[in-house]
Amino acid sequence: MIHAKIKEAIQKYNEELVELRRKFHREPELSWEEFKTTAFICEYLENLGIPYRKTEPTGVIATIEGGKPGKTVGLRGDMDALTVEELNKELPYASLEDGKMHACGHDAHTAMLLIAAKALNEIKEELPGNVRLIYQPAEEVATGAKAMVKQGAMEGVDNVFGIHIWSQMPTGKVSCNPGPSFASADLFTVTFKGRGGHGAIPQACIDAAVVASSFVMNVQSVVSRTVDPQQPAVLTVGKMVVGTRFNVIAENAYIEGTVRCFDPAVRDHIETQLKQYAKQVAAIYGATAQVDYVHGTQAVNNDEYSAKLVQKTASEAFGEEVVYFEKPTMGGEDFSEYMMEAPGSFALVGCGNPEKDTQWAHHHGKFNIDEDALATGAELYAQYAWAYLNDK
Template sequence: MGLFNWVSLISTLHLLFLSKSALSSSETPANFLDLARSPELLDWMAAIRRKIHENPELGFEEFETSKLIRTELDKMGVPYSHPVAVTGVVGFIGTGEPPFVAIRADMDALAMQEKVEWEHKSKIPGKMHGCGHDAHVAMLLGAAKLLQEHRHDLKGTVLLVFQPAEEGGGGAKKMVEAGILENVEAIFGLHVSPRFPIGTVASRSGPLMAGSGFFEAVISGKGGHAAIPQHAIDPILAASSVVVSMQHLVSREADPLDSQVVTVGKFQGGGAFNVIPDSVTIGGTFRAFSKDGLMQLKQRIEEVITRQAAVHRCNVTITIDDYPLYPVTVNNNELHHYYTNIARDMVGTSNIIEMQPLMGSEDFSFFAEAVPGCFFYLGMQNETQGRLEPGHSPYFKVNEDVLPYGAALHASLATRYLIDYQPKPTSTKGSSRDEL
């Protein structure tokens, strides 16, 4: 189904929950980490992650990844909704009653060639899981196993959000628009990180990652011979002026205390040393930690491209509104405090890192803009195993020792949230208390 039918889904959950009501309820484990570290579950998560890694799919093309997820949820007996936002899957575990809490993993890969030589290297030329989303899916499925095994201890409902198109496609925005958060009170997300040691978690309250937007421009001139430039209109010169001028937007127009970045990562034009081309294509991103700063950059980028092209007698076509504008990723203060307490119980106070904000962006921001959210990083660096490269590198690798931490934290955050945030009872007129 494209849009959520909450009545049908809740009814299904009630039936599944009640059909096993004869089972005895045990205490929910205070720490899922020991369970997640069991060889059986760890090997299963690693196998899932490796299969996804071998078969990477780009945003809104995650059909096989989505099929794998649904197959595993079917084996567990976990009901789900699909498709959501083209390839997305949302699973449900618990009573079908409030409170509702969501835990999220992104599914898409990057358009890049893997250069890591190993047994499970990408089989798809030009595509690679270079940011760890394969591990994110495996960890959320691992959490699903843990939660499903203890579903009769849950005091509400957990949503398992498998999201498409995080890498620039705004898949989270489409899932929000599909209504998946209609009854949800909070959402948690995580990301593996080679910056921090294995066994640590890192986050901060408030703004965590910058908002961002994308732009692309085709600057058209008039091609000609490099020896007689006066008979041509040079789009390379115009595009070069645009790139230089855009750097001034940060150095001379932005408040030095308001972090902003403009980066041109795409510059394509020409194919011969002695030919002035007809057109040049440039593209890039802009980032800021405030909505006002982001909108100001967007406006000024359009103006700079248009006017610099005109100075050099070129025409221009700008694409900027077609791309989703990612909000600033802001961690809810109360949820961040809650996450810190859960993480402290699991990994210890010394392994909790209060990190500085990052200029990178995350479309988890769309979820956290709609409902209270908390996003954190899982460290996976182990110097004894060699240095790990940062995300979006063709040499990016995942230390699979991180998998139990992610599965356990997902499960613990969701389970304890349902206990700690139970709906407050409302007084009923004419109750026994009133009659006393």
């Protein structure tokens, strides 16, 4: 199932692959601001002779048309950066934009998918089918994939495959297990309204700070006491804004948080319980509560056939020892939007190497990747496409 010319091409273009990744890393662009990256991708594909169209406002959809009839496989790479200050100032390719950084590896994803496209384009006459290339913006705000689907990224696609570089795994390892991979990721806000007043006269007030604090402490029991312990779930309050002055009892309190799980029924249960807790806690103190619950990304659940094909492809391309089991993460990924249109899988490619100081967590200011992982990711993209199109 492995195409020798793909492997040769990836090796031949490895230096270019590294340079592409470093270019994107030096020039990070935030979600929905990836104009320069989009323009570069378009020019790169045009030079390869691969038909493409720019999506709005950013992003690119392209198709490599095979020389033989067959299915269509989609390959996705995201390209947005984060509002994180680069702490790796000593790197020759450190971010040139203050307060912006590729702290999650999307620079690597874009570079890998460009070189994969280059390799696949060289054997396009042999392809029994087509390869859809999806260069996606705005993954970090969980709206990019939905916009790309709406603009036709998945039209005619039979199977879809994505990769995330992963610093928590050793360099070169590949993990793609059937079933849950990334959790659903929702946002909730709670606004408590009490009655403000002088800090010296609490009996005349309803202290929103006390109400909000009580909610934060008690709402954790939604997971610990109402969800099956064998069903992973996380409820996190990440922001609380309350009060205006040291001697004024707060009238209002505002809370933001997130809910992560894998099971849709658990998701609905937590939403119901969270709303009930907020209103009941407020009622105890004589306050009121307004809860807004926003469904973000769906859970990423790898299709069994597709995940096993990834494992087989990785094993044949790089050796059986690269196949790795990484447990599901409670992180969110909007790749799930593509999998609602067609079956597919989402693989992790390890890039963690303490000797190169690339073991830092994603979204950290010192995040970096072991660039030896780039060739693994680029080849996995291309070899998976070849394997899927040839699998009868």
